Amino acid sequence: MDLSVTLSGLKLQNPVIPASGCFGFGQEYLPYYDINMLGSFSFKGTTLAPRFGNELPRVAECAAGMLNSVGLQNPGIEKVIAEELPRLRAHFHQPLIANISGFSIEEYTACCKKMAACEQVGLVELNISCPNVHGGGLAFGADAHSAAAVTAACKKVCAKPLYVKLSPNVTDIAEIACACEAAGADGLSLINTLLGMRLDLKTRKPILANGMGGLSGPAVFPVALRMVWQTYQRVKIPIIGMGGVACARDVIEMMLAGAAAVQVGATNLVNPMVCKEIIEDLPGVMKELGILRLQEIVGAAH
Amino acid sequence: MIFVINENRPVAKEVFRMVLRAAIANEEVRLRPGQFVNIAVEGCYLRRPISVCDWDARTQTLTLLYKTVGTGTRALARCVPGTSLDLLTGLGNGYTPVEARRPALLGGGVGTPPLYFLAKELAGAGQKPVAVLGFNTKDEMFYHEEFATLCDVIVTTADGSYGQKGFVTDALPGLAYDALYVCGPEPMLQAVFAQARALPAGHAQFSFERRMGCGFGACMVCSCKTTAGYKRICKDGPILTKEEILWT
Numbered sequence: 001m002d003l004s005v006t007l008s009g010l011k012l013q014n015p016v017i018p019a020s021g022c023f024g025f026g027q028e029y030l031p032y033y034d035i036n037m038l039g040s041f042s043f044k045g046t047t048l049a050p051r052f053g054n055e056l057p058r059v060a061e062c063a064a065g066m067l068n069s070v071g072l073q074n075p076g077i078e079k080v081i082a083e084e085l086p087r088l089r090a091h092f093h094q095p096l097i098a099n100i101s102g103f104s105i106e107e108y109t110a111c112c113k114k115m116a117a118c119e120q121v122g123l124v125e126l127n128i129s130c131p132n133v134h135g136g137g138l139a140f141g142a143d144a145h146s147a148a149a150v151t152a153a154c155k156k157v158c159a160k161p162l163y164v165k166l167s168p169n170v171t172d173i174a175e176i177a178c179a180c181e182a183a184g185a186d187g188l189s190l191i192n193t194l195l196g197m198r199l200d201l202k203t204r205k206p207i208l209a210n211g212m213g214g215l216s217g218p219a220v221f222p223v224a225l226r227m228v229w230q231t232y233q234r235v236k237i238p239i240i241g242m243g244g245v246a247c248a249r250d251v252i253e254m255m256l257a258g259a260a261a262v263q264v265g266a267t268n269l270v271n272p273m274v275c276k277e278i279i280e281d282l283p284g285v286m287k288e289l290g291i292l293r294l295q296e297i298v299g300a301a302h
Numbered sequence: 303m304i305f306v307i308n309e310n311r312p313v314a315k316e317v318f319r320m321v322l323r324a325a326i327a328n329e330e331v332r333l334r335p336g337q338f339v340n341i342a343v344e345g346c347y348l349r350r351p352i353s354v355c356d357w358d359a360r361t362q363t364l365t366l367l368y369k370t371v372g373t374g375t376r377a378l379a380r381c382v383p384g385t386s387l388d389l390l391t392g393l394g395n396g397y398t399p400v401e402a403r404r405p406a407l408l409g410g411g412v413g414t415p416p417l418y419f420l421a422k423e424l425a426g427a428g429q430k431p432v433a434v435l436g437f438n439t440k441d442e443m444f445y446h447e448e449f450a451t452l453c454d455v456i457v458t459t460a461d462g463s464y465g466q467k468g469f470v471t472d473a474l475p476g477l478a479y480d481a482l483y484v485c486g487p488e489p490m491l492q493a494v495f496a497q498a499r500a501l502p503a504g505h506a507q508f509s510f511e512r513r514m515g516c517g518f519g520a521c522m523v524c525s526c527k528t529t530a531g532y533k534r535i536c537k538d539g540p541i542l543t544k545e546e547i548l549w550t
Contacts, residue, residue, distance in 0.1 A: 021521070028519040028537070044522075052525065052532055057513040059523035061348050066515065073522045073532070207513075217347055269516035270342065270349060272390070 001283045002293040005039065005261050007238050008161035008186045010095055010122045012039035012261060015251060015294060016279050019242050019265035020045050020099035020125065020165075021070065025084040026092055029268075033276040035092055039261060042097035042189075043084070045127050046115070048107045050076035054132060055209035060198040065217025065244070066266055067196050069210035071132040072101055077111055085120050095122020099165070101130055105153045108140075113157040123160050125240075126151065126185075129167030129192035131214045141167045141192075144179035155184035163240065165189035166231075168220075173227045174234040187238040189263065190231060191224045216266040220244045225257050232258025232299055246274065248281035252289065256301040303328060305364060307385045310378075314444035316370045317412060318379050319355075324362035325386060333357040334396035335420035336485075336509055336541045339364070340517035342388040343374045349390065350374040351517050351536070353485070353509075355415035356422070364389075367415040367444065393517050394540050397483055397507050399424060406479035407433040407453075408470050408494055410486025411442065416509060418445060420483055421452040432456065432477060436470035436486065439463050471497060485509035498544050506544040510535050526550075 003014040018029075020042040029035050053071035060067040074080070077100075088096070098115035102108035108126065115124050128141035128150055140150045147164065155162050164180045166173055168191040177188050193214025198207045206212070224243020231239055241259025245251060246267045254262045267274045282294070291297055305322035313319045324331065333339075333354050340349040356365035370376045381387070397420055405424055407417040414435050424431045432454040437443040440463035449455045456473050457465030466473060470486070471493045482501060484494050491508050498506040512535040515521035519537030526533055528546045533539055 024520045024522070028516075052527065053522070056524070056526070059348075059513050059515045059521070061346065064347060066347055068515065068521065068523055070522050073525055269521050270347065272516070272518060272520075 001286055002295070003279075003282055005295050007123065007240070007261055010161060013094065014039040014279055014282065015255065015261040016275050017041055017097065017240065017261055017263045018268055018275055019263035020097075020127065022265040022268045025080070026088050029272055030091060032272040036094065037279055038094060038275055040094050040097050040122060041092070042099045042125055042263060043080075044074050045072050045099045045101045045130065046074050046077050046080050046111065047072055047101050047103075048077055048110055050074065050079065057207060057209055058213070060207040060213060062196070062198065062215070062219060065215055065219035066269070067198060067208060067213035067215050068193070069132045069208045069213035071210065072130055077114055081114065081118060085118060089120065096120050097123055097125050097163075099125045099127055101127040103133075105150050108150050109153050109157050112154040112162070116158045116160040121160060123186070124154070124158055124162050125189055126154055126162060126164045127192070129165050131167065131169060131193055131195045131212070132210060138167055138169065141176065142170060144176050147176045148179040148183035151180045151183035151185050161186040163187040163189050165192055167192045168223060168227055168243075169195045174231045177231045177235050181235045181237050185237060187240065187260075188231065188235065189240040189242065191220070191227050191243045194220055194223065216244065218244045218246050221246075221250060225254060228254060228259050229257040229301070233302065248278045248285045251278060251282065252285060252291070252297065255294065255297050256299070258299040258302065260298050303331065303389055303391055304386050305389050307381055307383050307387065308363075309383060310381055313367065315441045317442070317444055318368055318370065320366045320368065320378065322364045322366070322387065324364075327362050329359070331359070331391050333364070333392055335423055336397035336416050337392055337394045338517070338540065339366070340390040340393055341378065343377050345377055346374045348515060349517060350378065351393070351514050353416040354419055356419050367412065369412040390517060394536060395538060397541050398504070399427065400481050400505050402429060402481035402505065404477075404479050405429055405431045405481040405483060406474070406477055407431055408436075408474070408482060408484045408486065409433065410436045410470055410490040411438070413486030413490070413509065414445060416485050417483060418449060418452070421449060425452045430454075432479065434458065434470045434473050434477070436460075436490070437464070470494070480505065482506040492549060495544060495547065501544070503545050504543050507541050508544065508547060509540045510542060511540065
């Protein structure tokens, strides 16, 4: 049984990838399992300068998911390269996905260049879809022109495959996907979180200090699946599918819709062992469904 | 890790005591006073963090005291003995016991449970702790007798219906303490902090509470600014020393 998948020439031992923002820089998961079994992982969204992020509270809950408004807290790219990546080297020997974000095209390209130069980084994931920061992130991902502009600028300086992480908070995600592909993106990651809100009934105010936040968890899975499906029909480049994936069957479903690999986000936070469990469950589910090579089912639903 | 509920019943107004036992004995589980467990609750997406009131490694028995404040804790309160719960254990930094003759343990409301575990450990190490437990009213009070088996206890109630009338901080000036361990609502922490300035570094430790996501340091939703940079309350806390605290 073959679980391996390929992303723009990069071979992964399996398609299971913890999503950015839900896995830090890997250290917190070391007590729970050997993270080297993962296909890859997309580390915490990194910006040029260190960021604290938004005020607290920055988490809320709903029936089948959660909202966060962290706002890209990270130690800054220099510290990530000088401290986090070397620390990870002892525990993780698979290609990493470097998730980067910025507030200007210059910041994106600077981060992109630095990350692509790191030997441990297999591909760069351009986050143009963070719903929790102003003037950055989603500001670039909300329309096709700005998405294409930042993609083209980063492609010029990126020595590794460049994937663009798209927002679901748009009218037509496939249109933006097409623009990124035309601008030179090697692949796409979708979806980022959906903008949502919860109110505190006693204070009559939003629970999140930032007002709104990004919804993730099983609640968003059908939305994510639909967007992967629609995008797959419009682009030729590989798609990393994510949004509410919680078990091996969800991984298969995402791949059938068109995902070449699958990221797991919020579920890591409620079950730190979930990626290990998914990887261990996959062969059994494949056997049951008559799948010999996982790679063969990508887009099979179309 | 799976635990089975042995007991789950109210000990005061809206406060429950849950006693659990590890389904499979695990010698590697280490729990320190001030740490917490994160409980998967049926019907809730996120786990619920609850501080450890007691842990007996020999019998693998865990005691939790919690207040029913929302959907998660109300669901916990409905769990009957025999129910299995999935817990992440050993979370947070916990208190760091320091050399002291007379440590004072200050608890407010459901902030008192972790101090029971701490009192047990400090008394076991030959120290003579004094616990000051503050509640709003008598019917919200719990664990006076249990603390009394371990150390001297002063109970205060805001309305004077039990023990001394007033707040924990009203009892503090009369005590000759040389270390402080605090857990309670933030205004109480601030009031104690103001009285703790003279203590040596590391001798005043405060437990903080924030809305958490994962509870083990991955999601960054509970970060706070401290004098030592950003700290995750779930992983680098919940205990901060007075030297680290930045009030915002």
